[in-house]
Amino acid sequence: MERTTLEVAPLSRIALPAALVALVLASALPTALAQDPSVSREWHGQDTEFGRIRMPYQAEMQGEPIPIEARIVLQTHYTDQDGTYFLFAWDVSRQPFDVRFDKLMTASGSDIKVLKTESGDGQEKWFVDIKNMPPPGTEIVMKGTLGATTKGLFPAGALVVPFNYRWEPIDMSNGVPATLYAFTQVGVNEETRSVGWSFPLAKIPGFEIPLAAAAIGVALVAARRRRA
Secondary structure, rough: OEEEOOOOOOOOOOOOOOOHHOOOEEEEOOOHHOOOOEOEEEEEEEEEEOOOEEEEEEEEEEOOOOEEEEEEEEEOOOOOEEEEEEEEEEOOOOOOOOEEEEEEOOOOEEOOOOEEEEOOOEEEEEEHHHHHHOOOOOOOEEEEEEOOOOOEEEEEEEEEEEEOOOOOEEOOOOOOOOOOEEEEEEEEEEEOOOOOOOOOOOOOOOOOOOOOOOOOHHHHHHHOOOOO
């Protein structure tokens, strides 16, 4: 895969309150990851007309990198709005984490071909062309590896955003940008070795997610909770 920087239409930076935790909905989702004793068996996430996303509610780090996983089901590719490109990203913005994007595949084990990758601003981003996307309704699995440089409790998130052929983000029918976001609260009891690309905390106040401009709108939709 080629690593490059793409000209993507900018999304506004929106500071997200810690209360976002309260706006995710809990559900059970069986997965091999749940067998890892460092990872919670409780999963949570968000549902919109775009689809749904789930991540483990919490995980614990004891001096070794841990696996992270997100499971996504897209209900639409927005072909009526020229949906063309899809961003899948691990988001550790402003958090003391190393993150590595290991795999993007269907739940049945088929790899999804990645068009481009991009790193920076606390994110590991993989872009997929619509011609390589599985059909709507297919469960998609993101896998990664997470390390930490500081002890404490921090969120590690996953983000999905659709774009049209001009690399402009797509809106849902209610006018809110189509975005899926979920996170795992990671308790770091002991720092780990590096797992790849990193973004230090750098003592910058606030909790900010650069590409999750729609997250607040999605959170409002998620307030109308639906169990998976």
